[in-house]
Amino acid sequence: MIKNLKRFLLICLFWSFTAGLHAQSIAWTEVEPGIWKGIIGKPEEYDLLKVAGGQPYHAGLAQMPKAAFPLPQQEITGNVQGGKTYLRFPLEKKEQLFGFGLNFQTVFQRGKVLTLHVDNYAGKDNGRTHAPTPFYVSSNGYGVFINSARYISVYAGTAVRRDSKVPPEVKDRNLDKTWSSHPYSDGVEMLVPASGVEIYVFAGPTTLDAVRRYNLLNGGGCLPPxxxxxxxxxxxxxxxxxxxxxxxxxxxxxxxxxxxxxxxxxxxxxxxxxxxxxxxxxxxxxxxxxxxxxxxxxxxxxxxxxxxxxxxxxxxxxxxxxxxxxxxxxxxxxxxxxxxxxxxxxxxxxxxxxxxxxxxxxxxxxxxxxxxxxxxxxxxxxxxxxxxxxxxxxxxxxxxxxxxxxxxxxxxxxxxxxxxxxxxxxxxxxxxxxxxxxxxxxxxxxxxxxxxxxxxxxxxxxxxEWLRRFQSxxxxxxxxxxxxxxxxxPWSFPEVAEQVKTMANMRMQMMPYWYSEFAKYHFEGIPPFRAMYLEDGFVGGDAKNENKKVNLEENPYEEAITKEVKDQYMAGEYLLVAPIFAGQTSRKVILPKGKWYDFYTGKYAGDGEVINVTPGLDKIPVYVKDGGIIPMMPVMLHAPKAGQKVDLEVRYYGSKPSTYSLYDDDGETYDYERGNYTFRTIMVSKVNGKLKGTITPALKGKPDNIASVSYKAMTEL
Incomplete structure (x- = not known):
């Protein structure tokens, strides 16, 4: 009997030991609307969120759409072994991944092996960069953040487990031309050199929503003076x-x-x-x-x-x-x-x-x-x-x-x-x-x-080159x-000094727009400058399928979106910016679905298509979506002071009735944190061939830095 008891205890000890080597499921707690925290092992006291000291912006998060946990919870696993934490997240075949820090050469991160490590950028996207943020988002509309102040190793859809739920097809390199040295992987795996870690998962439903939730968890984006x-x-x-x-x-x-x-x-x-x-x-x-x-x-x-x-x-x-x-x-x-x-x-x-x-x-x-x-x-x-x-x-x-x-x-x-x-x-x-x-x-x-x-x-x-750099x-x-x-x-190159001045003046004219977009960054978590993959109507971002055949005569747009789009971006709610580089006289611009108009002339540019543009030296290509509202102020040598009123010219593009939230505060203090700010709604439409524009009045006791408002149709009525 004693012999049997010893055998039983040895078996229990063995299974207890081996269980520690196997993947563990993680218990999740919803800590904010659409944000869940999971804990594995014993997380370190010193982590990124504690060091940063930010507090969630609850009001902004409360305005986000309700959402369910965006991944199969049982497929997010990890284990702690030898003072290290191993994590695995599921990955579908058509997903594309974005993020893992401030990368300089690549936007698509699926298929990358990275070590997230603060460093001066040395010309290679290997994870060593100025901001190796351990946060990624998926084209499927969710995000993941690892709250660790450690050098984190990332295998973003590169490693294949022998017990993979969706294993890659075994191919013969001798005879099969579709053989690849990088077989399909159905997981994102990470190694954290610590005996535990906090994990955050962010719901969408869109990829931009996941980004917004991440920013709002950290207090919202900054609002500059x-x-x-x-x-x-x-x-x-x-x-x-x-x-x-x-x-x-x-x-x-x-x-x-x-x-x-x-x-x-x-x-x-x-x-x-x-x-x-x-x-x-x-x-x-x-x-x-x-x-x-x-x-x-x-x-x-x-x-x-x-x-x-x-x-x-x-x-x-x-x-x-x-x-x-x-x-x-x-x-x-x-x-x-x-x-x-x-x-x-x-x-x-x-x-x-x-x-x-x-x-x-x-x-x-x-x-x-x-x-x-x-x-x-x-x-x-x-x-x-x-x-x-x-x-x-x-x-x-x-x-x-x-x-x-x-x-x-x-x-x-x-x-x-x-x-x-x-x-x-x-x-x-x-x-x-x-x-x-x-x-x-x-x-x-x-x-x-x-x-x-x-x-x-x-x-x-x-x-x-000077002008092209200055424009972007x-x-x-x-x-x-x-x-x-x-x-x-700015005038060091006399041959382009006037063009540089024009661009600098435009920066000042657009200050009401930029300021409002940064306010949305703070209050809503929307990055003021962001990838095309976060824009509605932009088709693209799926994982590349090597075997897919594309009929370029039928759909040249499809060829464009299978490649990374890393040389154009969204600037605020309505603008698409496509920089020109030294030596270029023309470039392709991918327009999302919906009508788009030239920023400078208001002329129709296209709808969900790839266009070739030749803007000349004086202009950087910029396009405005249909119904775009861009509030402008007069050219000034300095930003308006607190309480200084300015005239507002509202420029309107296209024909779609539209609204815009114009932000206002004193521009210098943190009084906005105590409610001393206002969002005023600009409404513009075309009625019987005429432009009609209105703006809601400033609330009593709230900032009002607008002297007058005029409306200008950039697109012919």
């Missing part, structure tokens, strides 16, 4: 106070708009590593200089990196709260610790923010491996080097933004790294990589990553020339 959507010029790195004043004066005299100027490393007494103190030889009176620029309606933004020079005033006090390794001989503050944050961000406030500096450019918080702290580094908080690498950019954004928030003063800055949870931060990503085409692909992908990206303009070989930059989150090395100006 109006001046942040104007034009910015970053100065040559050793410019002094007189040079900045002269630059601002030249912009005004030549009639180019300018809202904020960026000061590069030379504002500090030393950089690489940094002292965070003004260089008094170049800026002898910082407060007087900053205030003088503000009187001229010019805001100032300061470059910095976080690596503390031995010559910095805070060096000794922050030394006990720094990591084991240096970067450029500067110590790395452990800003995950309150003690380090108080010293470090206090220094960024003292003598900078408190004298009127409007924002920061946070450089070098991404990579690369040959100069950043290594993964063997240690930090006094106990968080390891990997966790710090994945979250340093998030923390730099969060804690500077909190300073401004406490002052009830909005900011808009630049950063080199972000990650999951950072959607609400008022920062735009940039880098040192400078391929124009890849810049546009990054802009397309930014909407899947919960970040903003600017295809900044730095230098060009020809006037043509105007249709992006931050219209910016970065002259830190070249010293270039």
């Amino acid at each position: 109006r001046w942040g959507l104007g034009f910015t010029q970053r100065m040559q790195r050793l410019t002094d106070a007189q040079g900045v004043a002269a630059e601002a004066k030249a912009f005004e005299e030549k009639g180019y708009p300018l809202d904020f100027i960026g000061l590069e490393p030379g504002w500090q007494s030393k950089s690489y590593p940094c002292t965070f103190g003004w260089d008094t030889s170049r800026f002898p009176d910082p407060k007087g200089f900053v205030q003088d620029m503000l009187k001229k309606n010019i805001r100032l933004n300061l470059w910095t990196n976080p690596y503390v020079s031995p010559g910095a005033p805070v060096y000794k006090s922050i030394l006990p709260y720094s990591g084991s390794h240096t970067v450029w001989n500067g110590i790395v503050p452990d800003i995950s610790m309150p003690e380090a944050r108080k010293i470090f961000f206090g220094e960024l406030e003292k003598g900078k923010i408190d004298i009127g500096i409007s924002g920061y450019k946070m450089d070098e918080v991404d990579g690369g491996d040959n100069y950043l702290w290594p993964d063997v580094a240690t930090f006094p908080s106990g968080h390891d080097a990997e966790q710090m690498r994945q979250t340093f950019g998030l923390m730099m954004q969060r804690y500077t933004a909190e300073i401004y928030h406490e002052r009830n003063q909005r900011t808009f800055g630049l950063v080199r790294a972000s990650n999951g949870g950072g959607s609400s931060f008022p920062y735009v990503i940039y880098n040192d990589y400078y391929d124009h085409r890849d810049f546009i692909t990054a802009l397309v992908n930014s909407g899947f990553a919960g970040v903003l990206w600017t295809p900044e303009v730095r230098s060009s070989k020809t006037g043509e 930059n105007v249709f992006s989150p931050m219209a910016m020339i970065n002259a830190w090395a070249s010293g270039t100006k």
Whole structure:
């Protein structure tokens, strides 16, 4: 009997052990409308959402459509073994995947093997990028987010299990020409180097709805100040106070708009590593200089990196709260610790923010491996080097933004790294990589990553390239020339100076539209710049079928959509932007189903077809969907101040009756969080061959910055 009992216990022990090696189902809890959280193992306390500190925007989520769990729950499995968590998500044959961070060369992510790792982008979409957000969405209308501050390995439909529910067909390479070295896989698999993790699943019903839910879970997208959507010029790195004043004066005299100027490393007494103190030889009176620029309606933004020079005033006090390794001989503050944050961000406030500096450019918080702290580094908080690498950019954004928030003063800055949870931060990503085409692909992908990206303009070989870069930059989150090395100006190429001015003025004219679209980003989670695959009527995004034969004579549109569409994108509710690159005189544009019209002339362009356009050098191709309403204001050199009223011209395209939600607030503070804002509905239609337009009145006690409203039919009545 004892022998049998021992045998029974051994069998139980064996099955208990082997059960731990098999896939486990996950219990799911609906934490917000259409958002479910699952937990496997023991998740780490230090994760992306906690570091980012965002709170779900409940009001926005409550307005989302009700939805059921979008995947077969029993097919989402995982197990914890050897201190690692293995995850698997089902994948249908015709699904396409998007996301997995800020990618620069590819939009379709199915079939990719990635390691999601914060890094400076080095020319390959392998997961090492400025924002390796562990979030993906499917063309089937759902999303998945892995809440881990770890380097996550992703097999996005590449690995085939022997017990696969839908195994690939076995083929003979010798005789079968359809044999592929990449057989069909029915799963997305991930490896998280931790003993547990939180998983979030987002319902649709559309892919855009899944993206919206992700952004709203993180507090909604950022709402920049109006001046942040104007034009910015970053100065040559050793410019002094007189040079900045002269630059601002030249912009005004030549009639180019300018809202904020960026000061590069030379504002500090030393950089690489940094002292965070003004260089008094170049800026002898910082407060007087900053205030003088503000009187001229010019805001100032300061470059910095976080690596503390031995010559910095805070060096000794922050030394006990720094990591084991240096970067450029500067110590790395452990800003995950309150003690380090108080010293470090206090220094960024003292003598900078408190004298009127409007924002920061946070450089070098991404990579690369040959100069950043290594993964063997240690930090006094106990968080390891990997966790710090994945979250340093998030923390730099969060804690500077909190300073401004406490002052009830909005900011808009630049950063080199972000990650999951950072959607609400008022920062735009940039880098040192400078391929124009890849810049546009990054802009397309930014909407899947919960970040903003600017295809900044730095230098060009020809006037043509300069203008082409400038045109696409105007249709992006931050219209910016970065002259830190070249010293270039908007007028540096005289042969295209007037065209550049026209584009810069257009940016200012369109501010009511841009501002309203960013408000929708905040309140509704809709990315202001996003991929065509998130637009209704755009057919495409299914996984490529190698065996499919396409009759191009019958349907040339079908050929276009089987390839990645990564060089055109949606800008706001109504605009489709299709940049032209240096050397091009024409290009193809894929129009979604529905009538589309030329932005500049209002002429009909097409309906659900591929068109070939030759816009000339002066224009970037832009199209407006039928019923498109674009609110415009007069050309101004600076964004309107709080309470400044402007005339509004409502431009209307096509013939379909339409509405538009125009957003208004003071443009500078966070009072909108307390309800001090308004959405006014613009309604436009054609009645008996005449244009009829109305706008709802401003509510009593709410912002009203509109002096007058006029309506203009861009398409012939």
